[in-house]
Amino acid sequence: MPAFRTALQLMAFSVPAFATLWSYEGSKSQIPMYSEISTKIYDGALWRFETENQDVFQWTLRVAQDYSLDVWRASGDYVDVYTAGDSVIPKALLSVPHTISNLSTTVRTPSRNSYTNAIDRWNLTSLENTTYHAAYHPSWEIDEFMHTLAELYPDEVTVLRLGHTAMGREIYGLQISGDTKASKAKPGFLITGAQHAREWVAISTALYLSHALVSNSSESQSMRGLLDDFDFYVVPSPNPDGYDHTWETDRFWYKNRQVVDPVSPCVGIDTNRNWGYKWKPHSALGNLGKKKKKPVPDDPCSTWYPGHRAFEAPEVNNLANFVSTLNGAGGPHAKIKAFVDLRSYGQMLSTPYSFSCKRMPKDAEDQLEAALGSVQALKVKHGTIFKTGNLCSTLYRAPGNIVDWMYARAGIKYSYAAFLRDTGTYGFSLPAEWIRPVGEETGKMIEYLAKFIAKRQK
Incomplete structure (x- = not known):
């Protein structure tokens, strides 16, 4: 070098x-210069659930979170969920109007x-x-x-x-x-x-x-x-x-790779929920539809885990x-x-x-x-x-x-x-x-x- x-x-x-x-x-x-290349192929499907109002949107997102689905995007009138491998869509969600796009993603990593x-x-x-x-x-x-x-x-x-x-x-x-x-x-x-x-x-x-x-x-x-x-x-x-x-491992990883808990099997903080202005120990998404007076702090395994502190x-x-x-x-x-x-x-x-x-x-x-x-x-x-x-x-x-x-x-x-x-x-x-x-x-x-x-x- x-x-x-x-x-x-x-x-x-x-x-x-x-x-x-x-x-x-x-x-x-x-x-x-890379003459050796490792190749990984990620086959999956992107599901778009069309939500006609905020009640349906929140319910759809809550179900997706309860089943630990990989939510790619949630934008008021739709929720995008990615499935691969053993992931399945729960039957409850199938009642929501949806479309499916098959995705095959190839990652070719060059070797140094x-x-x-x-x-x-x-x-x-x-x-x-x-x-x-x-x-x-x-x-x-x-x-x-x-x-x-x-x-x-x-x-x-x-x-x-x-x-x-x-x-x-x-x-x-x-x-x-x-x-x-x-x-x-x-x-x-x-x-x-x-x-x-x-x-x-x-x-x-x-x-x-x-x-x-x-x-x-x-x-x-x-x-x-x-x-x-x-x-x-x-x-x-x-x-x-x-x-x-x-x-190297997971093409659709979201967070950083920080160890956040001595006993949790999960790592990572959502860095875009860890900034110090109006920071909260829970994401708004993590508490959608939950009728509790006090929001529940997010689990470290959550995609949107904001960390213990700003x-x-x-x-x-x-x-x-x-x-x-x-x-x-x-x-x-x-x-x-x-x-x-x-x-x-x-x-x-x-x-x-x-x-x-x-x-x-x-x-x-x-x-x-x-x-x-x-x-x-x-x-x-x-x-x-x-x-x-x-x-x-x-x-x-x-x-x-x-x-x-x-x-x-x-x-x-x-x-x-x-x-x-x-x-x-x-x-x-x-x-x-x-x-x-x-x-x-x-x-x-x-x-x-x-x-x-x-x-x-x-």
Whole structure:
């Protein structure tokens, strides 16, 4: 593996002092070439239960949870459930109108046993001609992509080390800037990839956007012009432990891989329910339809387990620390002015709040105006239609959400969750040939949002 050195002088790059910057020494871009590939095939079915009203929705979801079914998505008027292996749908649910899509997902994991030049193999010098965005990639290829991008564009790209995961892996991010001398005065734009491990296209899209931000302005999908107005911070894989698990063991794993109980056979925290704004020891979903005065804390085996306390997950705590060093408690001097959390699936651009359907942000009008323009810009590229609205109304009530914390605690006025393609045909198994189209249309959304905010600040 290449040798690295740590650059200790950080102030010139306008990044927090705890973050570490990487640069290459010696032989560069030597990354594994994979001649051996392990293949796993996941055969299953995606069931969509159409729920005509909230009573049916809550009942359907409660039954699915009581039978420990794998709920992929619950969105008010439908509940998506994935079955594989010995999983069966209880007879009670079959009375709800439903459709079934058969899914066969193949995961081909490359083995690291020889080396080749990353630039030559993927042609990262060109966004249009690269082969990198034609496939999903395991963690080591994601890390090498980020370091190679920093090598190719040393004046624009800096690799950040944000801290370690529950299993000790490093969490990497990118700072992408234009004129570094002017960076301190520029607002920041933060983009995060999949907090939930199985949402692969969110990670791939974060990588595509990073590439587009540094690509030559002559290329048709280049976003380099945005660097005139913003410094971008991109964290493609904020849950690398969980993401690795989806490659190695369970393609549809959801949480991180943290040990949370000395006796429970289950591990993992839902990192998107572990943020410190309106955190609760139970998920709203876990108590749907239960007539009890006091909500019951979630079991560690629950898909939506929020942890024993807020910020218990180191992945969440590290990202919050990073944002806090840039924004403090918010206010006019906060660096980051825009935040987009990339997710899948559902084709929505959602605003705060997630913890309540009754509370509205004081900036709701501006947030929605920017969102409506952004989804229209996205639609122009490939015709993809996105919905807009606050998180609670477009999904369900969920405390401890990252978007709520970024808005209410970090003071990022324009905070959004972007649920990428599709609407349920493939769900989390979106084919790799869709990576580039999703990246292109998401780029148009980010571009509109950045220009909207820049114009408002002038």
